[in-house]
Amino acid sequence: MTSSLTPLATDALVCHLLKTGRDGCTARFDRALFQLVLTHDEHEDTLDLGFSGSRVLERLLQVPGEVVSREELMTYAWEGRVVGQGSLNQQIYTLRQALFDAGSQIIQTLPRRGYLFNPQYLKVDQAQPSINAAPLTTVAENKGAVVMDLPAPSALPKTEQPKAARRFRSWQSMALAGSGMMVLLGLATLGFRLASSSAPSFTQTVDVGALEVLYVEKSQHLLDALIKETGLLVDTMSNMSAEPARLIVNMSPGFYEIRCA
Structure with missing residues (x-):
């Protein structure tokens, strides 16, 4: 164990x-x-x-x-x-x-x-979200710090685009693309889990003294056997614990695993 x-x-x-x-x-x-x-x-x-x-x-x-x-x-x-x-x-x-x-x-x-x-x-889902060019806002250095909204960078000739603005747009596009990919991956994962028909896990929570013990197994039969076989061990751990705690108990190939949650 x-x-x-x-x-x-x-x-x-x-x-x-x-x-x-x-x-x-x-x-x-x-x-x-x-x-x-x-x-x-x-x-x-x-x-x-x-x-x-x-x-x-x-x-x-x-x-x-x-x-x-x-x-x-x-x-x-x-x-x-x-x-x-x-x-x-x-x-x-x-x-x-x-x-x-x-x-x-x-x-x-x-x-x-x-x-x-x-x-x-x-x-990973290869679909990429479309990213529209965002308006560029610059701050003039004249007196009064007037804020001016310029047209989208695509409306300006390439020779007039400041290098700093191009670097900002490139970084912004990569950040938005990365965020979009994470959202798509999360949705794909959720959909896959909902569509799958894998066997559910069986759990049961038992209070033993100051301990709250969560048992996890693949079937009700294995869950009942796990609770029975580890009962003496959990009782011993409960007698050794003076403060409330939560344990997770499951069976791995060849041994039991008991973890604090």
Whole structure:
């Protein structure tokens, strides 16, 4: 059994849409449930990554295209625990298997440096929002600081456009384009989640002394078994806790995970 005191992130419900190494197969990474949902020909398969595997993938997706060192990945995925290089190697292997990354093109290894997630395998809506030219407002340097509204830059000859104004418009266009892409990606993610028919998670909250315990499992049968099997452990932790606290309990492959929320 392992435990982690890492609090849940406020954006834990954001899901990443990924491409895989199999044609026509996409993946949705649900970091809140530590799951990877594979979609192929309208059929879905849900894989449990466990807490550590989910944290490794989450850290790589925070900086796609950038190298994350092995030490940083181990610290992020096994916070407060001492593990060897073999644990990280096993999680990287498991993630590659789940993403059909036989050629290590999605999660790439940089010898003696670490790993990176190939940004070409992030699934992003290619539609770009149209951006209209905004009127340019300049301040005259005459007495009285008169503010003048000039026509849109497109109405002026290129030779008359100040360089500073062109730089401002370029920066403004990139900022608006980036904001538009984030909105489209959020809408696409929401629509995908609403349209999908993946199996829901079963949860149950139990008060044990000063502790509020949230159990999470994939089925009611597994949820009942989890509550029964961890009952003695939770009672022991309740006797050791003098102040109210909230725990999240779930089952990962081979061990239980208990985290403070």
